[in-house]
Amino acid sequence: MSFSYEEYADMHFVYGVCNGNTADAVEEYRLRYPRRRIPDRRVFTRVHQHLREKVSFPSVNRHAERQVQRSVEDDEHIIDMVQRSPRTSTRRISARLRIPHMRVWRTLHTEGMYPYHIKRVQHLEPADMCSRLDLCRWINSNPRVIRNVLFTDEAHFTLDGFNNTRNSHLWGRDNPHGTVESNYQNRFSVNVWCGLIGDQLIGPYIFPQRLTGAIYANFLQD
Numbered sequence: 001m002s003f004s005y006e007e008y009a010d011m012h013f014v015y016g017v018c019n020g021n022t023a024d025a026v027e028e029y030r031l032r033y034p035r036r037r038i039p040d041r042r043v044f045t046r047v048h049q050h051l052r053e054k055v056s057f058p059s060v061n062r063h064a065e066r067q068v069q070r071s072v073e074d075d076e077h078i079i080d081m082v083q084r085s086p087r088t089s090t091r092r093i094s095a096r097l098r099i100p101h102m103r104v105w106r107t108l109h110t111e112g113m114y115p116y117h118i119k120r121v122q123h124l125e126p127a128d129m130c131s132r133l134d135l136c137r138w139i140n141s142n143p144r145v146i147r148n149v150l151f152t153d154e155a156h157f158t159l160d161g162f163n164n165t166r167n168s169h170l171w172g173r174d175n176p177h178g179t180v181e182s183n184y185q186n187r188f189s190v191n192v193w194c195g196l197i198g199d200q201l202i203g204p205y206i207f208p209q210r211l212t213g214a215i216y217a218n219f220l221q222d
Contacts, residue, residue: 003039003043007036007037007039010029011025011029011039011043011044012048014028014032015045015047015048020048022041022042022044022045025041025044026038026041035107074103074107075107078093078097078099078104079107079111081093081097082108082113090105090108147197149197150195150197151195151196151197152193152194153193153194154193154194155192155194156189156190156191156192158189190207192206193205193207193219205219207219
């Protein structure tokens with residue numbers, strides 16, 4: 001199998017770095033160029049002998065050289081698109097560059113890039129940072145105040161039996177294709193409130209089915 005001049009030059013360099021140890025040269029070449037074809041250990045010896053005896057590299061496959069060059073350019077375009085638009089999809093990259101979808105995945109994984117879910121957080125104004133920092137400092141200087149802070153949360157339950165399907169899982173080695181029945185003809189729902197202050201549990205309290213701001217304010221006051 002023929003390689004490009006660039007590949008032959010890198011092989012000879014790695015061969016020298018490894019002091020002529022072909023087994024180490026193969027592993028070193030694999031680490032340095034993970035997206036390239038990995039040559040057999042005999043190729044390193046042949047390249048070195050050919051360069052010593054004929055002062056040139058072995059014959060080059062021009063088609064292979066163009067393929068390697070085009071492959072490197074595609075990888076650079078993929079990485080560039082992701083860096084410019086981190087939220088872009090791999091299918092959009094594949095369609096725009098006209099390369100296989102799995103090729104995009106492999107390139108990104110080789111570069112150590114993985115898709116991560118976006119988490120919604122509360123928007124903060126620049127002035128909010130100082131207020132939050134002042135609050136943290138005040139709590140640190142008054143640790144007993146935590147005992148008087150009321151932490152609350154609400155949950156919505158229905159006849160379906162699940163109040164949040166995103167937190168429901170089915171563990172198994174294979175996909176059990178679990179389902180959840182919904183849309184009961186006889187349906188009811190209930191809002192439940194619970195609080196925690198210090199080590200004391202407050203509630204739970206059941207809200208009316210139609211919860212409004214006024215009802216909630218009266219509940220907190222009374």
